[in-house]
Amino acid sequence: MDYCPIGVFDSGFGGLTVFKEIEQVLPQYDLLYLGDNARAPYGTRSFETVYGYTLEAVRWLFRRNCPLIILACNTAAAKALRTIQQKDLPRIAPANRVLGVIRPVTELAGRITRSGHIGILATRGTVDSQSYLIEIRRYFPGVNVVQEACPMWVPLVENHEFNSDGADYFVRQHLDRILAADPLIDTLILGCTHYPLLQKKIRSFLPPGIQVISQGAIVARSLADYLDRHPEIESRCSRRGRRDFFSSESAEVFDRSATIFYGREVHCCETRNLGTSMSDE
Ligand code: DGL
Numbered sequence: 001m002d003y004c005p006i007g008v009f010d011s012g013f014g015g016l017t018v019f020k021e022i023e024q025v026l027p028q029y030d031l032l033y034l035g036d037n038a039r040a041p042y043g044t045r046s047f048e049t050v051y052g053y054t055l056e057a058v059r060w061l062f063r064r065n066c067p068l069i070i071l072a073c074n075t076a077a078a079k080a081l082r083t084i085q086q087k088d089l090p091r092i093a094p095a096n097r098v099l100g101v102i103r104p105v106t107e108l109a110g111r112i113t114r115s116g117h118i119g120i121l122a123t124r125g126t127v128d129s130q131s132y133l134i135e136i137r138r139y140f141p142g143v144n145v146v147q148e149a150c151p152m153w154v155p156l157v158e159n160h161e162f163n164s165d166g167a168d169y170f171v172r173q174h175l176d177r178i179l180a181a182d183p184l185i186d187t188l189i190l191g192c193t194h195y196p197l198l199q200k201k202i203r204s205f206l207p208p209g210i211q212v213i214s215q216g217a218i219v220a221r222s223l224a225d226y227l228d229r230h231p232e233i234e235s236r237c238s239r240r241g242r243r244d245f246f247s248s249e250s251a252e253v254f255d256r257s258a259t260i261f262y263g264r265e266v267h268c269c270e271t272r273n274l275g276t277s278m279s280d281e
Contacts, residue, residue, distance in 0.1 A: 004238040005030035006223075007066035009057050012040035013158070013254075014193025015072030016261035018101065021216035022070070023243070025224050030242040034061060035258075036274060037249035041154055042075040043123030043192070050125065054080035055088060056274050062093050067236040069098045070223065074191050074215075075123050077102050078131035097233055102131050102191070104222035105215050109187050110140035112211065117144045117184040121174060121202075122191030124149040132191055146185065148178040150192075157194040160260065162201070171201050190214045197260070246271045 006026075008019045012035050019033050036042075036057055042050050054076040061069050071077040077100030084098050109118050120132045127149040136145050152170040161167050179185060188210055190196060196214040203212060227234040245268035247254035258266035 001238050002065060003030060003240075003242070004065045004067055004236055005032035005242065005244065006237055007061035007064070007069040008033050008072050009054070009061060009069060009076065010035050010073040010193055011042035011053075011076060012037045013257055013261045014154075016258060016266075017193050017196045017214075018070070018072040018216045018219050020262055021220040022223060025217075025220040026227070028239045028241055030238045030240055030244075032061065032064060032066060032244045033246065033268075034271075035245075035247045035249075035254060035268075037247045037254055038272075038274075039248065041123070041158075042073060042079075043125045043154060044151070045075075045125060047079050047129075050075055050079040051083055053274075055084060058084055058088070058098055059092065060271070060274055062096060067096050068233050069096070070219065071098060071100045072193055072219070074101060074193065075125040075129075078126045078129035095236075097230075099223070099226065101193075101215050101219050102135055104218050105189055105191070105213060106132060106135040107139065108218055109189050109213055110136055110143055113143060113187040115184045115186040116140075116142060117146075117182050117186060119178045119182065119185040119188045120145060120147040120191050121150050121153075121178065121188060121195060122147065123154065124151055126191055132189065144182060144184070146178055146182040148174050148181070150174045150195075153198060154192065154194045157197045157260075158257070160257075162197045167198065167201060168205075171198060172205050175202065175205050186210055188212050245269070248272065248274045 006029055081100040127147045133145050156162055156167045245266050247268045251268050251270050254268045255266050
């Protein structure tokens with residue numbers, strides 16, 4: 001069988017927190033990571049821009065033979081997934097699939113909340129898209145959802161400040177705000193791939209009854225379940241346990257910070273043509 005990896009896409013490094021959980025649950029599959037680091041962050045960009053960048057990345061991964069792609073970036077999943085699934089996929093690669101990270105997490109949160117009050121912590125872009133709100137309301141109409149955009153959290157993580165005393169202020173600020181907006185919240189979703197690195201700090205500022213959900217393990221289990229239910233896709237994914245990493249930034253820049261998210265050394269390849277890729281379809 002040819003090399004047909006499962007593609008994992010993120011705007012930058014954050015998706016590595018999802019990638020490493022997928023690797024744990026599905027070690028036999030070939031996995032290819034693509035980080036659009038040169039154009040990150042996506043969280044503050046418009047719908048059109050995030051959609052355009054994400055579509056370019058999806059096309060790039062299809063050209064690398066990925067039959068299945070996980071948009072591990074919440075912002076990309078929130079702003080681009082639906083359009084790509086409904087409009088682009090039938091046209092450019094009808095047999096392939098693109099999945100996101102929002103649905104599996106909202107399904108779990110809706111099931112485990114006891115108070116029926118859920119809080120979403122995410123980038124400004126994800127919050128504005130209302131994607132979490134819409135997903136939860138669709139399946140759990142009685143649940144109350146409050147969202148809080150945390151624009152400083154990604155830069156804190158990217159600048160390796162997630163354990164610093166300085167991070168305390170911004171972590172507390174957003175937790176205080178969301179709990180003031182709805183004191184009955186008992187379940188908080190970390191709706192951004194960078195936030196697992198702040199999880200210890202977040203936990204330390206929360207009262208004990210609140211559960212914090214981070215995405216990686218949930219998305220990995222949901223992917224395993226998807227592959228079980230879709231043999232027509234599963235049989236097209238190659239299984240030699242190979243890992244490849246690509247970044248639209250320089251390899252040196254990527255490798256330097258990737259370890260923080262992945263927990264191990266990474267040696268990536270540079271790919272400088274994400275933005276020009278559409279012309280050669
Ligand atoms: N990876 C993005 C997300 O999960 C956060 C980083 C960014 O803003 O690009 O929303």
